Amino acid sequence: MIVVVDYDTGNLRSVADALHRVGADFLLTADPAVLRQADKVILPGVGEASSAMEKLRERGLDTVIPTLTQPVLGICIGLQLMCQSSEEGDAQCMGIFPTRVLRLPTQTLQDERLKVPHVGWNTITDLKTPLFAGVAESSYVYYVHSFAAELCPATIATTDYGCSFSAALAYNNFYGAQFHPEKSGSVGAQIIRNFLKL
16 A cells, blocks of 8 residues: 655645556555555655644654654655755754755855756756666756755765755665656656655
């Protein structure tokens, strides 16, 4: 059973559509008992980190999710909430990944201005773990974000946008993608299929 965590942060429809496209059956729920019984758990999210963390706390999920033993995939804010902290709203997060989430720079080292939020297609490199099986280096994925996780030992893919940041993270059974695999075409579909095979 695949469970998508429903904690009122949007993005559920596009994740649901992506799961339908790869032929996966799933359940939307915030019930801790159902999460514990799931074969795979997806934590999506769009919005602001501190308010999203508060929604997890209201449902008691901030203490449940870190104890899960099956594969868990955080997408966008879902990845950020599994980090130690976020500059967005000065949020204390779940602390699964050993890194902080910081605001993206607004200019390059050469003083060129950058648009933040970072919206659109960008490449992922330094791909590691079976999450990226069959995905070529420098494949393009779709981003919509203003904050990103620092590079750390859990980084399994990187992207450059004014700085290098963690495009994806992995620690034990936990995975995270800062980009939106559900909006990243055939590359994203491959990543979702890979996650469902873990």
